Amino acid sequence: MDLESLYQDIILDHYKHPRGKGLLDRPMGSAFHVNPTCGDEITVQVNQDPQGGLIIGYDGQGCSISQASASVLVELIHGETIEKSEEIRKAFLEMMHAQGAGDPNEDILGDAIAFAGVAKFPARVKCALLSWMALQDAEIQAGLLTTGEGA
């Protein structure tokens, strides 16, 4: 097995230099998720600017995959509309459930495309999805999203 296919440089870079890490002052929505098999934790928070752009905050601890995924999430979602956020989140979910097959859209996913390799490691898919699940919950809590979509 080659480790490089799992740990793409982009992932390692986000892990070592997380973007936008930190919690928001008064979030509209905030969700705390844990991965009960390994204890990884993530809090994702959401606010919305007057123009409808999302403001994302997060904090957490865990493995390289879960933490890099959260960092990529912020980079992708920050400033986007809720509609665009949903489009990206669904594309990410689809890629993670494709077991390495599928045809992820780099235009939508940006750096997150690096996680395509993670989808081949069933034990790590949960790590990659942790922050994205929390994002969905935070958006629901903020009243930006109704329940029951995706996942």
Added chain:
Amino acid sequence: MSTLDVTAIKADFPILSTTVRGGHRLVYLDSGATSQKPTVVLDAERNYYEQHNAAVHRGAHALAELATEDFEAARVTIAGFVGARAKDLVFTKNATESLNLVSYAFSNATALNNRGAGLIDPRFVLNPGDSIVITEMEHHANLIPWQEVCRKTGATLRWIPLTDEGRLDLTHLEDLIDHTTKVVSVVHQSNILGTINPVKMLMDRAHAVGAIGIIDGCQSVPHMPVDVHHLGADLVAWSGHKMLGPTGIGCLWGTEEILEAMPPFITGGSMIQMVEMEKSTFAPPPQKFEAGTPVVAQAVALAAGARYLEKIGMSAVADHEFELAEYTVDALNALVGVRIIGPANAHERGSAVSFVVDGLHPHDVGQVLDSRGVAVRVGHHCAWPTCRRFAVPSTTRISPYIYNDTSDIDEAIDGIVAAQEFFGVK
């Protein structure tokens, strides 16, 4: 000195000659989670199904007789493995069920007593003000059932705290186990820290205050000579799959007197004496606790595993593991940026050794080891509060068994260094 012929033992375990992750020799160091199975165990299960399979304890045909004989002979063997009599050994699904069987004896007895439903042994009746004592290093299997009993009965859960070295802090034992205590349930050998606890002393203390003493023997029965009578407990629970047996079978040993006094857990067929529409009476132990079609093939296979271990000799197994523990602890201590969680020496500890690597998450350590064919466990090892006690979210654990030698430990150590290099934390 270890007297085990590890090369010969390895050859008895078909899975150990397989390769993983693109041709790497499998280095299996996750026996704390589940052990691998030797051919004799696999053959025993297959032979049973091919030659004797039938419903036990009922039916008058030839196979039913053979199957019943196999099943009860297995009970004699497995009981004998821990110095017990067959009639005091109950088969369950796993250790978790064994411990639930015990915890439910308390909540069921309490519920029955509160309804005035017959004569209930007061030792099993819990009230607010009563206490249950466990330790801060319990597997969730010996924690959640007691939390639930406390929620149902109003009893209070207490736990013996840990020292920084990962041993029980017995400073306030007399206050923790006091006249309010009705249950003391402790792990013999910790699956996460490796610590071997002074269970005899704890059981004696339990009995001194009139409490029932329970031991989680999951990590001790497979790894050292255990005679239930020397432990001083009323009840001992363990799993078959960690001692070469198949999945799907657990054990619960109890003194005759305690098993008699305990109300049943799961009810239904096979556990009754007489049944009317309004009420029933129950069979004597162990059948009282074995409702439904029992774990026959699993028992037959587990007995083969027990015989295999007996042939090696459990003292030899313990010596071998002591050596591996010492070797592993020394090797980890010698690595820069690696910290053992649990006793950092081989004194009173088993061969399961947990550690953390500075700057690296256990998941990533495990992944790099896995890429080299080395199987270890990462996570909180179903002992989340223990991790919290040591302020780590999770650990990586090396847990060897009879089929491992120091070359396997070397592979793991090399893998840890490789992980440090790969992630640039060295």
